[in-house]
Amino acid sequence: MRKMRHIFWLTLILTNMVTAAELNIEITQGVDNPIPIAVVPFSWEGTSALSEDVAAVVSADLQQVGEFRALPPGNMLSMPDEAAEVFFRDWRILAQDYLLVGKITHSPGSQLVQVQYEFFDVAREQKLIGEVLTGSVDQLRDIAHEISNVVFEQVTGIRGAFSTEILYVSAQFVSPELTYFRIEKADYDGHRSQVLVESQEPLMSPAWSPDGRQIAYLSFETNLPRIYIQEIATGERRQITDFPGINSSPVWSPDGTKLAMVLSKDGSPDVYVMDLMTNQLTRLTDHPRAETEPSWTADSRSVLFTSDRTGQPQIYQVGITGGFPERLTFDCFYCSKGRFLPDGKNLVHVRRDTREDNSYSIAIFNIETQRVITLTDTSLDESPSVAPNGSMIMFATKVNGRGILDAVSIDGRVKFRLPSAQGDVREPSWSPFLN
Amino acid sequence: MGTHSMKFFRTTILALSIMGVAACSSSGDEDMMEAPAAADTSGIDATTAAAQRAEQERLAREREAQQRMEAAALNTTVFYFDFDVSEFMASDRDVLAIHGRNLAANSSRRIRLEGHADERGTREYNLALGERRANSIRDYLVVNGASLSQIETVSYGEERPANTGQSEASYRLNRRVEIK
Numbered sequence: 001m002r003k004m005r006h007i008f009w010l011t012l013i014l015t016n017m018v019t020a021a022e023l024n025i026e027i028t029q030g031v032d033n034p035i036p037i038a039v040v041p042f043s044w045e046g047t048s049a050l051s052e053d054v055a056a057v058v059s060a061d062l063q064q065v066g067e068f069r070a071l072p073p074g075n076m077l078s079m080p081d082e083a084a085e086v087f088f089r090d091w092r093i094l095a096q097d098y099l100l101v102g103k104i105t106h107s108p109g110s111q112l113v114q115v116q117y118e119f120f121d122v123a124r125e126q127k128l129i130g131e132v133l134t135g136s137v138d139q140l141r142d143i144a145h146e147i148s149n150v151v152f153e154q155v156t157g158i159r160g161a162f163s164t165e166i167l168y169v170s171a172q173f174v175s176p177e178l179t180y181f182r183i184e185k186a187d188y189d190g191h192r193s194q195v196l197v198e199s200q201e202p203l204m205s206p207a208w209s210p211d212g213r214q215i216a217y218l219s220f221e222t223n224l225p226r227i228y229i230q231e232i233a234t235g236e237r238r239q240i241t242d243f244p245g246i247n248s249s250p251v252w253s254p255d256g257t258k259l260a261m262v263l264s265k266d267g268s269p270d271v272y273v274m275d276l277m278t279n280q281l282t283r284l285t286d287h288p289r290a291e292t293e294p295s296w297t298a299d300s301r302s303v304l305f306t307s308d309r310t311g312q313p314q315i316y317q318v319g320i321t322g323g324f325p326e327r328l329t330f331d332c333f334y335c336s337k338g339r340f341l342p343d344g345k346n347l348v349h350v351r352r353d354t355r356e357d358n359s360y361s362i363a364i365f366n367i368e369t370q371r372v373i374t375l376t377d378t379s380l381d382e383s384p385s386v387a388p389n390g391s392m393i394m395f396a397t398k399v400n401g402r403g404i405l406d407a408v409s410i411d412g413r414v415k416f417r418l419p420s421a422q423g424d425v426r427e428p429s430w431s432p433f434l435n
Numbered sequence: 436m437g438t439h440s441m442k443f444f445r446t447t448i449l450a451l452s453i454m455g456v457a458a459c460s461s462s463g464d465e466d467m468m469e470a471p472a473a474a475d476t477s478g479i480d481a482t483t484a485a486a487q488r489a490e491q492e493r494l495a496r497e498r499e500a501q502q503r504m505e506a507a508a509l510n511t512t513v514f515y516f517d518f519d520v521s522e523f524m525a526s527d528r529d530v531l532a533i534h535g536r537n538l539a540a541n542s543s544r545r546i547r548l549e550g551h552a553d554e555r556g557t558r559e560y561n562l563a564l565g566e567r568r569a570n571s572i573r574d575y576l577v578v579n580g581a582s583l584s585q586i587e588t589v590s591y592g593e594e595r596p597a598n599t600g601q602s603e604a605s606y607r608l609n610r611r612v613e614i615k
Contacts, residue, residue, distance in 0.1 A: 202594035204558060224589055225562070246566055246590060249559045262559065269563045290563035312519075313560055336557045346589055350557050360556060380601075382557045398554075401601060412455075427558065 023190025023405065034069035035097050037062060041073055041080040042102040042115070052298070054115060057144035058100065061162045062151065064189060065413025066068065071096060074083060083118050083127055091122045098122060100112065100151060107134055115143050119151055128154050141191070146435070147339040161387045164188045165431040166394060167196075167206040167215060168405060173424035183217055185232070187432070190405075190418040196232065206427060209252050211252065212434045216240075216250035216259060227261060238292065240274070249293055252298040258320075260284075260294035260303050271305045273320055284318050285325065291316075294355060295339040304328070304347075306336040315349060328367060334360070337382065342390040350382050362395050362412065375412040385430040386410075394418075396426040481504040508533035512614040514572060515607060518553075521567035523575070523612070531572060532613065535579025542582065547615040548573055551597070553606035559586055565590030568612050 025081060039062075041055045059070035077090040091099050102117035118130035129150060133143045142163065151158030155355070165185055172180040181203040186193035197203060201220035207434075211369040216229050227250045230237035241247040245264035252259055259274045263281075271284040271294045284303055285291040290313075293306040302319045316340035318325040329335035334352035341348060351363040351374065359379040365372050378397040385394050392414075394407045403424030410416045418425070506528040514523050523531065538544055550569030552561035569588040577583060598605040 202591060204562075204592075220591070220594075245588070246562055248562055262563075264563075264566055269566065290560065290567065292563050293557060293559045305556070308560075308563075313556070320488070336558060336560050352556070358555075380518065381552065398601065 003274065006212055017140065018267040022188060023193060023418040023420055026048075026417045026419065027408075028417050029413070030063070030069075031107045031413045034063075035067055035070050035395065036071065036095055037151075038071040038076060038091055038094065038096045038098045038101065039078055040076060040081065040102075041102050042117070043079075045106065046113075052140035052365040053102065054102065054140055054144040054147070055100070057141055058148045060189070061145060061148035061160075064416050066409060066416075067152075067156060082116070083120075083130070086120060088120075088122055088125045096122050096281065098151070098155065100147070102147070104140075112136055113140070114141070115147075117147050119154060141187075145187070149435075156393070157390060159185045159389045159433070161188060161389045161391065161430075161433070163433075163435050164388060165212075166190075166385075166405075167208065167427075167429040167431070168396075168425050169203055169206060169427045170425045171403070183215070184425075185215075196230065196235070197237075204427065205249055206220060206429050207251050208429060208431050210254055210256045212431050216252065218248050219252065227347040228258075229259075234398050240279075245269075251294050251296060253296050254298055258300070260296065262292045262294065271303060271318075273303070282320070282322075284322065285319065293337045295337075297340060298342065298344055304338045304340070306338065315347065317361065329365060331372070333357075335365075337384065339384065339386060341386060342388075346410070348384045348386060348393055362393060362408065373412060375408045375410075376406070378406070381406075385428050387430050388433045394428040394430055396428060444466075505533050505537070509537055512613050514614075516568055516610040516612070518606070518610065521562075521564060522571050523568070528575070531575050532579045533561055535576040535581045538576060538582070538585050539580025542585070545585050545587070548586060548588045549595075549613045550588065551595060551609055551611050551613070552593050553609040554593045554601075555598065555606065558594070562590050562592035565592045572612050572614075 017181035039055045039059045045049055049356060059150055063070055071094060075094065078087060080086045080101045082101060086099065086101065099120040099122055100117060102115060103306050105114050107114045112134050114132050114134050116132045119128045120126065121128055133146060135143055145162040148162040152160035166188055167183060167185050170182045174180065178200060180202065181199050182195050183197040183203050183206045184193050184195050196215065197217065199221050200220055201223065204216055204218040206217045213323060214229055214231055219224050219228055225247055226239055227241040227247050228237050228239050241261065243263050243265040246269050247263055249262040249263065250259050257276060259276055261272055261274060262269050263272050268288050269290045269292050270286060271291050273284060275283045285305065287307065287309050289307060289309040291305050291307045295304045302317055304315060304317050306313045307316050313334050313336040314327060315329045315335050316325040316327050328338065328347060332353055333355045336350050338347050338349040340346065345366055345368050347365045347367055349363060349365060350360055352360050360381050361374050362376045362384045363372055363374040363382045380398040381395050383396045390410065392407050392409050394405055397406050403426045404420065405418040405425055405428045406415065511530050514527050517524065548569040550565030552564040568590065569590060571586050573586050576586060596609045597611065598608045
């Protein structure tokens with residue numbers, strides 16, 4: 001019942017689709033020994049073709065995160081659609097570890113469809129889980145992502161993030177005088193993109209509210225950088241800052257009560273926290289150099305920020321009740337845009353090791369072991385955003401002069417890319433869990 | 436490089452056109468000089484008058500040169516910065532001083548300083564860099580007599596590049612402050 005409600009809710013926000021920069025996913029690097037899984041094409045009792053191939057969407061989901069390799073349907077020896085038709089020998093011969101089968105039927109007495117799926121462990125000849133999900137034909141993609149979530153969690157023990165979405169900024173250059181800036185929202189895999197905000201002045205820093213219903217961003221539409229909050233479903237929005245100088249980098253606290261931001265009204269950029277109930281501002285940093293790029297710790301009790309108070313940008317942490325900031329990074333020429341993985345120990349950041357290497361990469365610094373892992377090999381990487389299950393990081397980079405979105409697993413083994421069909425895309429922001 | 440050489444070109448045209456005006460007016464002076472020279476009988480008076488005229492012409496030329504330089508300076512509205520540096524270049528000091536004095540002399544004039552960074556590094560930090568560059572110029576204008584109330588500063592960070600290339604030459608054109 002919970003899932004059904006979720007699927008119905010999604011209909012409401014997806015009805016008003018606007019043409020947006022279409023992103024097409026490419027897997028650029030997978031693991032060496034992916035888990036073999038057979039996802040049998042789901043049977044359909046109807047006569048007209050369905051708009052989505054549920055099994056294909058599930059296969060794509062599982063392969064994108066790199067842990068799995070899906071068996072091509074052409075290699076299958078049988079095409080079961082329910083447990084009674086499954087002969088495990090057919091799948092052992094093909095060296096498959098897992099098997100997913102399913103069927104789609106009309107929901108009795110309505111226009112809805114029912115998707116029944118069953119998931120098996122081939123070696124143990126055991127059904128691990130089976131469910132029936134009901135929704136409209138338009139929601140087959142959502143249903144497929146939900147099945148991927150269940151399969152992923154069954155195998156890895158980690159909650160799947162296939163029903164999540166991303167925000168990003170696109171810039172479409174028309175002429176030296178005219179560029180269209182847009183904030184767009186899409187499924188995590190780049191499908192079903194829609195425009196939420198459009199302007200001929202720059203848009204920056206899209207951020208999700210923790211409940212996934214609102215976004216905050218920076219717009220130059222008044223020719224000055226100001227922060228706005230917008231309801232996703234209704235498009236209703238309001239300007240929430242109008243201070244002299246920079247107003248930037250809005251980020252919701254995980255508990256949803258506060259918005260961290262950067263204001264330069266007192267002379268130089270400093271980090272402030274606004275209480276969203278009272279609109280009261282608290283100043284977290286007070287330094288004549290630049291303090292910017294706030295991000296919250298999971299407990300909503302402290303904020304990470306970038307400061308160049310020692311000359312070059314480094315990452316610091318300060319409690320929201322104030323106090324002296326603690327410096328977290330030391331051994332880099334340029335370390336910025338820090339944010340913790342859900343474990344609160346591994347710090348994702350943008351890193352330039354030395355002045356000479358002139359390359360900006362996405363890296364993880366473990367604040368306990370002091371170990372640094374550089375995850376990327378492109379040179380203009382920025383804006384890392386972590387999936388809510390902590391498994392992947394999406395970031396912006398440039399390839400052949402164009403802005404694209406890349407994703408990398410936190411161990412660096414898996415990479416996929418979301419190049420835009422047109423224009424530059426940048427500043428990805430991965431949603432919280434939406435279901 | 437494109438923008439930089441264009442700026443130089445524009446400045447040259449302006450200087451030439453002012454010189455053109457100067458040439459016209461000096462040929463007019465010659466016409467006027469001929470009549471009194473023909474009627475003149477006193478060699479001493481003529482010498483004194485000629486010396487005075489020469490002195491006036493010299494002062495006029497100096498004024499013109501000064502005006503020419505000020506016009507060229509006021510026409511220079513883009514200032515470039517070194518990598519990771521927020522102080523303007525020493526070579527721009529004289530031009531900026533002229534801007535500052537012009538603002539002081541025209542108290543109703545308002546300007547906007549737009550600071551920019553190149554695309555390297557993170558966007559929000561680059562927003563801070565752009566503001567710092569705009570402030571560095573604002574402060575020098577104020578030192579030269581401009582009032583803070585005449586100047587609005589805004590940073591676009593790396594969002595409005597002048598050149599979209601990925602070379603150091605492109606980056607150099609993007610690290611800038613524009614007077615608008």
